[in-house]
Amino acid sequence: MLAQNFQRPADLGLTNAEFESLVKVLNMLDREEIPHGKMLSKNYFARPKSVPVAFQMVLTKSNTNCGTACCFMGWARHLTQNDDLFRRVGLSEDLADLFAIGGTGKSWFARASYGTEKITPAQGAMALRNYLNCGEPRWHDVLTTET
Numbered sequence: 001m002l003a004q005n006f007q008r009p010a011d012l013g014l015t016n017a018e019f020e021s022l023v024k025v026l027n028m029l030d031r032e033e034i035p036h037g038k039m040l041s042k043n044y045f046a047r048p049k050s051v052p053v054a055f056q057m058v059l060t061k062s063n064t065n066c067g068t069a070c071c072f073m074g075w076a077r078h079l080t081q082n083d084d085l086f087r088r089v090g091l092s093e094d095l096a097d098l099f100a101i102g103g104t105g106k107s108w109f110a111r112a113s114y115g116t117e118k119i120t121p122a123q124g125a126m127a128l129r130n131y132l133n134c135g136e137p138r139w140h141d142v143l144t145t146e147t
Contacts, residue, residue, distance in 0.1 A: 006132040013092045018085055021076035022128060029055070029125035034075065038121050052078050057100050057119040071109040072128060073099050098127060110140040119143070 010017035028034050037054025052070040070078060077085045086095075096102025100116050111119070119127075126145075127137035 004132070007135055009042045012050070012135055013095065017082070019132075021080050021117060022072065022132065024079050025127055026128045026132065028075070029121045029128065031120065034121050047104045055124060056117065056119045057124060058117045064122075067089055071099060072124065080125070093134045094131065095098060097139065106140040109135070110143045114143040 006023070009016050012019065014022070017065075025034075026049060034055045035053075037056040052075060055070065057071045057076070073086050077083050088097075091099075093101070093102055093104070097104075097107050100111055100119075102108075123142050126142045127139055128141075130138040130142070
C-alpha cells in the first residue's frame with residue numbers, strides 16, 4: 001500500500017476528530033468491511049441507536065428491519081460515538097459535496113445523473129481519498145471512471 005498523502009485537517013477545514021474519523025471510514029472501505037446497502041428508506045436523518053451494517057450515500061443514518069445504512073458522515077459518527085460530528089454551521093462546499101448534501105456544477109450533475117443511491121463503497125472510497133488528498137471529492141471523475 002502506498003503512503004497516504006493527505007492534507008492537514010486544518011487545511012481541509014476539519015477538526016482532528018473529524019479528520020481521523022474520515023480516515024477510519026476510508027480504511028474500512030478500502031478493506032471492504034462495509035458492503036453496499038440497498039436503498040432502505042427515504043428517512044435521511046433518522047438517528048437510531050443500532051449499529052450500521054452497510055454503506056449508502058443517500059442516507060446519513062437510517063434504520064429499518066433490513067438493517068442500518070450510513071454515508072461517510074453516518075459511519076464517522078458511529079465510529080466516534082459522536083452524533084454531533086460535522087454538525088456545525090458553514091460546512092465547506094467541498095465537504096458538503098463529499099457528503100452529497102451540496103455541490104454545484106459537474107459534481108452535482110454527476111451524482112444526480114448517476115444516482116446517488118448507486119454509489120458503491122469502492123467509488124465512495126475514491127471520492128473520500130480525493131477529498132483527503134486534494135480537498136475535493138471529484139465525484140465527476142469518480143463516477144465516470146470504470147472501477
